[in-house]
Every structure is written in C-alpha cells, then in structure tokens.
Amino acid sequence: MTNQTPDLQSLAFLLMRAQADYARCLDDDRLEEWPDFFVEDCLYKVTSAENLRDGLEAGMVFANTRAMLKDRISALREANIYERQSYRHVLGAPSILEAGPQGVRSETSFLVARIMRDGRTDVFATGRYLDVYRIVNGAPLLAQRIVACDSSRIDTLLAIPL
Amino acid sequence: MTEVTTHAGAASIPHDWPKSLSRVPYWAFQREDVYAAEQERIFRGPAWHFLCLEGDVAQPGDYRATFVGDAPVVVTRDAEGAIHAFENRCAHRGALICLDEKGKGKKDFACVYHAWTYNLKGDLTGVAFQKGVKGKGGMPPDFKLSDHGPRKLRVARLHGLVFGSFSQEAPELSAYLGAEIESRIARVLKGRKPVVIGRYTQALPNNWKLYVENVKDSYHASILHLFFTTFEINRLSQKGAIIVDESGGHHVSYSAIERKATGDADYSEQKLRSDSQYKLADPTMLQGFREFDDDVTLQILTVFPTFVLQQIQNAIAIRQVVPRGPQAADLNWILLGFESDGPEERLVRLKQANLVGPAGFISMEDGCVGGFVQRGVAGAPDKRAVLEMGGHDAQSSESRVTEASIRGFWKKYRALMGIGTTP
Numbered sequence: 290m291t292n293q294t295p296d297l298q299s300l301a302f303l304l305m306r307a308q309a310d311y312a313r314c315l316d317d318d319r320l321e322e323w324p325d326f327f328v329e330d331c332l333y334k335v336t337s338a339e340n341l342r343d344g345l346e347a348g349m350v351f352a353n354t355r356a357m358l359k360d361r362i363s364a365l366r367e368a369n370i371y372e373r374q375s376y377r378h379v380l381g382a383p384s385i386l387e388a389g390p391q392g393v394r395s396e397t398s399f400l401v402a403r404i405m406r407d408g409r410t411d412v413f414a415t416g417r418y419l420d421v422y423r424i425v426n427g428a429p430l431l432a433q434r435i436v437a438c439d440s441s442r443i444d445t446l447l448a449i450p451l
Numbered sequence: 452m453t454e455v456t457t458h459a460g461a462a463s464i465p466h467d468w469p470k471s472l473s474r475v476p477y478w479a480f481q482r483e484d485v486y487a488a489e490q491e492r493i494f495r496g497p498a499w500h501f502l503c504l505e506g507d508v509a510q511p512g513d514y515r516a517t518f519v520g521d522a523p524v525v526v527t528r529d530a531e532g533a534i535h536a537f538e539n540r541c542a543h544r545g546a547l548i549c550l551d552e553k554g555k556g557k558k559d560f561a562c563v564y565h566a567w568t569y570n571l572k573g574d575l576t577g578v579a580f581q582k583g584v585k586g587k588g589g590m591p592p593d594f595k596l597s598d599h600g601p602r603k604l605r606v607a608r609l610h611g612l613v614f615g616s617f618s619q620e621a622p623e624l625s626a627y628l629g630a631e632i633e634s635r636i637a638r639v640l641k642g643r644k645p646v647v648i649g650r651y652t653q654a655l656p657n658n659w660k661l662y663v664e665n666v667k668d669s670y671h672a673s674i675l676h677l678f679f680t681t682f683e684i685n686r687l688s689q690k691g692a693i694i695v696d697e698s699g700g701h702h703v704s705y706s707a708i709e710r711k712a713t714g715d716a717d718y719s720e721q722k723l724r725s726d727s728q729y730k731l732a733d734p735t736m737l738q739g740f741r742e743f744d745d746d747v748t749l750q751i752l753t754v755f756p757t758f759v760l761q762q763i764q765n766a767i768a769i770r771q772v773v774p775r776g777p778q779a780a781d782l783n784w785i786l787l788g789f790e791s792d793g794p795e796e797r798l799v800r801l802k803q804a805n806l807v808g809p810a811g812f813i814s815m816e817d818g819c820v821g822g823f824v825q826r827g828v829a830g831a832p833d834k835r836a837v838l839e840m841g842g843h844d845a846q847s848s849e850s851r852v853t854e855a856s857i858r859g860f861w862k863k864y865r866a867l868m869g870i871g872t873t874p
Contacts, residue, residue: 335810340649347649347786349810351801356733363732368677370816442652442781446818447810 295424297388304383304395304422307429312378312399315449320365323450324358328423331355332433335451337441338416349447350436361450371448373406376413378451383420392432393422399436401451403444414451415439464488466871467833472858473843474835477828480658486777493756493867494520494774497621498700499607499614499628501758501771502526502536504645504785506611512556512571516549518773519615524604525549526613527557529571534608536615537573538601541565548601575600609633610640612769614758628754631694632701635752638743639762644790648800653782653809657821659757659774660864662782665817666751666759666770667860669693669704669851670840675820678812691749692849695856699845700755700863702856707746736802739765740795753856755863763813765796766803778825782818784808 295303311326327333336348352358365371381398388394396417403413421433436451464485468476479485494500500519507515508528515526516539523539525548541548541562548560548569559576561568568577575596583589604615607624614624625633655662665671691706731737742765750762759770769785784807788800807814828834838861841853845862848855864870 336649337651340651345647345649346797347801347804349651349808351805353798353802354733354735356731357736357802357805359732360736364678364812369812370675370677371819441650442654443809444654445656445809445822446653446815447808448815 295427297385300388300393301383301385303424303429304385304393307422308380308383308397308418312380315451316376316378318375320362320449323362324355327355327358327431327434328425329355331358331431332435333358333431333450334434335436335438335447337438339441341435341437349443350450358450365448369448371446374448375404376449376451377402377404380418391421393420393424393429395420395422399451411444413444416451464868464870468865468870469835471843472845472861473838473854475838475861476833476835478832480661480825480828481777481832483777486774488868489774490520490522492869493864494522495617496867497616497618498756498867499616499621499624499754500756501754501769502604502606502613502615504611504647504769505534505608505613506645506647507553508534508613510555512558513554514549514557514560514571515553516551517771519604519617520774522617523547524615525560525573526606526615527571527573534606534613535572536604536606536613537569538603540601541567542575542599542601543567543578569600573601573603610636611645612636612640614754628701629696629698632696632703632752632754635694635703635705635750636760639750639752639760639767645767645787646790646792647785648788648797649784649786649804651784651808653784653818654775655780655782655818655821656778657780657825658777659772659780660860661821661824662772662780662817663753663757663860664857665821666753667702667704667856668854669856670854671820672851675816676813678806691851692847693851693853693856694847695845695859698755698863698866699859699861701753702859703750703752704851704856705747705750706851708748736805737764739799739803753860755860761807763806764803765799766806767800768804768807780821 314322333352334348335350340348379400383395383397386394386396396419398417400412401414402410404410416436416438419435419437420431422429423432465478502517502524503515503526508526511528511530511532513528517524517526524536525539526534526536528534539547539549541564543562543565546562546564548562559568559570566579567575570576578590580588581590602617604617607614609624621627689706689709694703748764752760757772761768761770767787771783773781773783775781786804788797806812809818838854838858841848841850841855845855845859
C-alpha cells in the first residue's frame with residue numbers, strides 16, 4: 290500500500306532515519322538534495338519559540354513551496370556572499386505526537402554547532418523541529434517543518450538551512 | 452546635597468580627525484573611550500531614539516523593555532493613556548526594575564532587590580521599611596521619595612512609533628527630523644495601524660556605526676547584493692535618489708520602477724558580479740501588491756543615530772541598532788504588517804520577509820560585511836576610510852552612486868561628539 294501509516298515502531302524508525310539523513314545532507318554540504326526531504330506543497334519556517342508563543346507568523350525563513358527551498362539553495366550557491374562555514378547537527382529522538390491519515394506529527398530537539406573557516410566552533414542554534422511528515426510510497430516526507438529556535442538571537446547570519 | 456559633575460573619558464578622545472567629511476579614522480570603531488563618549492553625547496545626548504511601537508504599549512498597564520544605547524529603558528502606558536519611558540534602573544542601588552521584556556496589566560514596578568516601588572510614570576512611590584521596624588532603623592526623616600527616581604525620557608509619538616530622548620536639549624522630534632524625513636516616514640506608516648508579524652535579533656560582530664554606514668550606503672547595494680540587482684528590485688540605473696537632511700544625520704534612499712526598463716550597458720561594462728543570469732524557481736516571492744500611490748519599490752530611511760525604517764517592496768520593517776561595546780551590536784528587527792492587511796497581503800509579507808534579516812536574500816551580506824571591516828582595520832587605528840564617491844559634501848543627490856548620506860552621518864556625529872578637526 291502506498292500511503293498507509295505504518296505501525297508506531299516502524300514509524301519511529303522511519304522518522305529517525307529520515308532525520309538522520311536530513312542532518313547528514315546539510316552537514317555534508319549536499320544542499321541541492323535538501324529540498325527532496327519535503328513534499329511539493331510543504332511549509333518550512335525558521336522562527337523563534339518567542340514568535341510562536343506570541344502568535345507571530347513571520348520569522349527568519351519562510352517557504353510554502355519546495356521551489357522556494359530550491360531558490361534558497363541556488364541563492365546560497367549563486368548569489369549570496371558569506372564566509373565558508375559548516376554545521377554539525379545533533380538531533381534528539383523524535384517524539385511522535387500524533388499519527389493519522391493526515392500525517393505524522395512529531396517534535397525533535399536539535400543542537401547545531403557552526404564551524405567557521407578559521408576553525409571557530411560555536412553553538413549556533415538549539416531548538417525543536419515541529420514536523421508533520423507525510424508517508425509517500427512508504428517514505429516519510431516533510432509536509433511541514435517549523436524550526437523553532439530557543440533563542441531569538443542569531444549570530445551574524447543564517448545562511449545554511451537548519 | 453552637592454554633586455560633582457565630571458565628564459569621564461571625554462578629554463582623552465583623539466582629535467586627529469581630518470577636516471573633510473570624506474575621511475573617517477578607524478579608531479572611531481575601536482576605542483573604549485570613544486564608545487563611552489558616544490553613550491554620553493549621542494545616546495544620552497540631544498538625539499531621539501526609537502523605543503517601541505505604540506501598539507507595544509496599547510493598553511494602560513502595558514509595558515515594554517528596550518535600550519537607548521547601553522541604557523536599559525522601560526516604556527509604559529499609564530491609566531490615563533499617556534506613554535512614559537524611564538531608565539530601567541532602581542534609584543536605590545541600581546538594579547533593573549523590570550526583568551521582563553514585556554507585559555500587561557502592570558500597576559507598579561517593584562525592584563526585586565529591596566522592593567523600592569515605582570508607578571507607571573517611573574516615580575518612586577514606596578521604599579520597603581522606610582519607617583524602620585518597631586521604631587528602629589529606616590530612612591532618615593529628611594528622606595523624600597520625590598528626590599529619587601530613575602531618569603525619565605522625553606517621549607514623542609509619530610505615526611505609531613514611540614521615540615525617546617534623555618536630553619532636554621534635543622529639539623522637538625518633528626524639528627529634529629525635518630519635514631522631508633517626516634513625510635517619508637508618513638508615506639509608509641501614516642493613517643494605518645502597524646501590526647508586528649515577527650521579531651528577531653541579529654548579533655553583529657562590529658561597531659554599531661559600521662552597520663549604520665552600511666544602511667546609508669547606496670553605493671554597495673547593487674554590487675554586494677546580487678539578489679537585489681538581478682531581479683531589478685534595485686539597480687543604480689533605476690530612477691531614484693538620496694535625501695540627506697540638513698543636519699546630515701537622517702537619510703532616505705529610494706528607487707522606483709522604471710516603466711520601460713532597458714538593458715544596462717553600464718553594468719555589463721563594469722563586469723560586476725551583479726550581472727549573472729539567476730532565475731527563481733518560485734517567483735511568487737517577488738510578486739507583491741500595490742501598497743503605495745507611487746512606483747517606489749524601495750525606501751530605506753534612517754533617523755540618527757540608530758533607527759531604520761525599511762520598505763522593500765511589501766516587506767516593511769523597523770531595525771533598531773543597539774550598541775554592545777566597541778566591537779559588537781545587536782540589530783533588533785521588527786517585521787510589520789498592517790491591521791488592514793487581508794490574508795493575501797499578509798502572505799506576501801511573509802514571503803518577502805525572506806529578503807531581510809540574518810537569512811535574508813538581500814540582508815545576509817550586511818550582517819557580515821561590518822565584521823569584515825572590523826577585522827580588516829584591527830591593526831590600522833590611525834588609517835582612514837575613504838568616502839569620496841559623489842564628492843565631499845553631504846547633500847541630497849539624484850544619483851545613488853554616492854556616499855553622501857554616510858558623510859552626512861559623520862557630519863552629525865562629529866557635531867554631537869564635539870570632535871575637533873585637523874586639516
């Protein structure tokens with residue numbers, strides 16, 4: 290069956306695998322593959338816990354199509370100027386909050402270190418992924434990822450996606 | 452009680468500043484004593500500073516914490532509906548009076564240290580154990596509450612914005628801004644109610660003035676920011692202009708759609724990186740709606756020293772620069788919509804918010820470039836920046852290939868700092 294929700298245990302495994310692949314994709318600088326983790330009509334936002342608490346919709350990044358995610362990457366590659374840097378994502382285990390025909394709602398904590406070209410390494414961001422996965426042909430794709438940063442402060446720039 | 456007035460640090464500021472506005476010594480971005488003098492002469496001096504939106508303190512009892520330079524400030528609305536601002540510093544031993552960023556339904560503020568209490572106007576209304584306990588201890592009989600209190604700021608409102616000044620010498624806000632700058636603020640905000648749609652802070656690795664210079668720098672926009680140029684949101688060959696007010700300190704840079712735009716030989720000839728063939732997969736981000744009665748798609752406005760009002764298409768934002776020592780600054784972004792927005796307009800604003808901020812297609816570089824300068828000049832305090840594009844003066848200009856508004860900033864800066872000049 291194509292879009293049937295698997296049992297909870299296999300679901301947890303599927304999500305963990307998808308999240309690990311997602312983090313590895315970004316950290317390995319395979320940014321062109323990053324939009325493939327999302328469905329076409331996805332919602333991807335980077336914002337702060339405070340904005341979410343206050344009901345403020347806008348954040349640092351907003352995309353409501355996969356094409357907008359592609360544009361982010363081509364802008365990073367072609368247009369934007371920034372010093373060479375990379376991330377190291379460390380993810381918690383996904384907490385599965387709801388699994389139904391509409392998708393799987395989960396929450397996962399993250400910690401991202403940023404490594405600058407001179408070797409300086411800082412904790413760049415911590416927070417939660419507030420996700421809705423859609424299982425398409427047995428594979429979980431992100432229908433929604435709200436990156437809720439614990440802090441509203443971003444150091445200098447947020448170039449590579451979280 | 453006699454008080455001794457001193458001007459610590461004031462005497463030690465170097466005076467080797469060239470007479471011309473087109474040179475800026477790099478020590479101005481590095482020295483602790485210069486920073487301390489700025490706090491005194493600019494941030495606590497005769498200038499106006501953005502505090503918050505009127506909507507941040509919409510109801511009696513609402514309050515919001517902010518900064519004027521280093522000084523923490525609380526803005527409140529009292530029971531009569533008046534807006535007040537006072538230093539967030541207890542008159543007793545100097546602790547913060549208000550520990551929250553914002554809140555509602557406040558009647559008074561009590562310092563957590565010794566419960567000295569202030570009303571919404573910032574008046575000291577109570578001192579714990581003022582009369583002592585069981586007739587012992589307490590304040591001396593001549594202690595008067597009204598002799599003590601945090602410094603209060605003058606408050607002025609303009610089109611939903613709240614400004615404050617520590618100084619009695621600052622002219623009224625409208626005179627400080629001048630008619631032309633005020634009309635350009637009105638163009639964006641007048642007659643509508645701004646609604647905050649998002650906030651964040653961008654920590655900048657550089658002196659606050661390097662960011663302000665960057666905002667005023669219309670010369671760099673189409674060179675550093677490829678995104679801007681390629682999609683013709685801004686090309687220097689578009690029609691537009693720079694307005695510099697008489698004091699030099701405030702500016703507006705704007706550009707408008709040229710209805711019959713043609714290919715640009717000037718850009719190709721310069722072989723600027725700006726001329727690549729980059730296309731969006733989802734161009735809806737740049738499909739805005741007509742919000743103003745003119746063709747102006749970009750208006751960047753600054754009020755000296757640290758207020759920015761931005762219109763980039765339908766992305767409207769306020770940026771407040773808060774200095775954090777000689778080599779760091781916070782940039783507080785307040786993204787705005789308006790009460791009159793329908794869902795479609797709001798969605799456009801959400802999409803176009805991608806243009807700005809630390810992840811902004813346009814603004815990303817601006818967060819870094821100040822740091823590049825700060826690091827670049829580390830060993831060159833006695834060397835000077837060259838600001839000669841467009842000449843040596845600080846006048847309005849029909850060309851945006853100019854650094855006139857940056858020179859204007861330094862004109863006002865030098866006036867307030869009382870910095871002497873050498874040829």
